[in-house]
Amino acid sequence: xxxxxxxxxxxxxGAxxxxxxxxxxxxxxxxxxxxxxxLVGGSTLHGYAITARIxxxxxxxxxxxxxxxxxxxxxxxxxGWVRSTWGLSENKRRARFYTITARGRRHLADIxxxxxxxxxxxxRVLRHx
Amino acid sequence: MSFLTRWLxxxxxxxxxxxxxxxxxxxxxxxxxxxxxxxxxxxxxxADAFRRFGSVEEAKGGMRRAxxxxxxxxxxxxxxxxxxxxxxxxxxxVQRGPSYYRVGEDNVESPQVVSNPRPQYTAEAMxxxxxxxxxxxxxxxxxxxxxxxxxxESLDPAGLDExxxxxxxxxxxxxxxxxxxxxxxxxxxxxxxxxx
Numbered sequence: 588x589x590x591x592x593x594x595x596x597x598x599x600x601g602a603x604x605x606x607x608x609x610x611x612x613x614x615x616x617x618x619x620x621x622x623x624x625x626l627v628g629g630s631t632l633h634g635y636a637i638t639a640r641i642x643x644x645x646x647x648x649x650x651x652x653x654x655x656x657x658x659x660x661x662x663x664x665x666x667g668w669v670r671s672t673w674g675l676s677e678n679k680r681r682a683r684f685y686t687i688t689a690r691g692r693r694h695l696a697d698i699x700x701x702x703x704x705x706x707x708x709x710x711r712v713l714r715h716x
Numbered sequence: 717m718s719f720l721t722r723w724l725x726x727x728x729x730x731x732x733x734x735x736x737x738x739x740x741x742x743x744x745x746x747x748x749x750x751x752x753x754x755x756x757x758x759x760x761x762x763a764d765a766f767r768r769f770g771s772v773e774e775a776k777g778g779m780r781r782a783x784x785x786x787x788x789x790x791x792x793x794x795x796x797x798x799x800x801x802x803x804x805x806x807x808x809x810v811q812r813g814p815s816y817y818r819v820g821e822d823n824v825e826s827p828q829v830v831s832n833p834r835p836q837y838t839a840e841a842m843x844x845x846x847x848x849x850x851x852x853x854x855x856x857x858x859x860x861x862x863x864x865x866x867x868x869e870s871l872d873p874a875g876l877d878e879x880x881x882x883x884x885x886x887x888x889x890x891x892x893x894x895x896x897x898x899x900x901x902x903x904x905x906x907x908x909x910x911x912x
Contacts, residue, residue, distance in 0.1 A: 633743075653743065654771060655774075659778075661782035677746065680738070681738045681742065682743075
């Protein structure tokens with residue numbers, strides 16, 4: 588959800604198929620994981636910086652559908668995993684900055700564990716089935 | 717619901733809408749600056765920012781849902797608009813045509829966009845809050861001009877399709893080449909019409 592592979596066959600330029608059936612299901616829920624992980628370093632970041640971190644850290648393998656990050660951030664704030672404050676962006680524009688909360692850290696630990704288990708399980712099947 | 721509650725709700729909703737707008741704008745603005753720094757022209761930088769962002773309306777709809785706010789039943793009457801032509805030249809990978817080439821075989825290199833004026837929004841499309849994609853196909857001749865335009869994906873036949881075609885007619889390309897020589901090449905160009 589909100590993530591796509593830049594090389595998905597359905598989006599030659601990664602541009603126009605935010606709803607492509609590909610690259611969606613298997614990444615479901617990972618946006619929360621990635622966002623919280625980026626924020627857990629203790630930094631307070633606006634959405635653009637979060638996007639940039641995810642893209643650079645993944646060496647451009649993960650491309651965030653940038654617009655879809657914001658509903659996720661607002662949902663996470665409603666869930667109490669992040670909180671936001673207003674500040675000024677590098678361009679001196681009013682921007683919302685996000686920080687992870689204690690509850691967000693606990694949630695991150697949970698979903699990180701679930702993710703690792705899931706990946707391990709898939710890896711085992713790939714190796715041994 | 718009392719008048720006062722309704723009025724307060726409306727104020728609250730208005731504040732959220734401004735927040736959403738500011739947040740989206742800050743994002744697009746930062747992307748444009750980064751793009752400019754990377755050497756893009758203003759037009760390219762803006763088009764790329766919108767392309768990467770996806771639908772602004774959809775993002776705002778998602779934010780409203782996340783906050784439990786109602787979706788607006790009527791779109792706002794006044795919108796500042798920007799017609800954004802994403803300069804996406806999708807090369808075609810199929811066989812060779814009768815009087816032109818297609819990229820991807822026979823050592824054919826894709827034409828490169830040299831200048832890409834934006835299409836205009838029509839008043840009708842603005843009023844109808846029409847947004848979306850128009851895909852056109854044309855043959856880039858060896859002089860860098862488009863001929864044989866055809867609408868591949870229509871959005872608004874009498875309006876935005878025409879505007880997209882008019883813009884594309886003014887585009888100039890570095891012609892495609894085959895073994896180093898300029899040749900006519902079929903290209904697809906997609907225009908994104910976005911209101912903001």
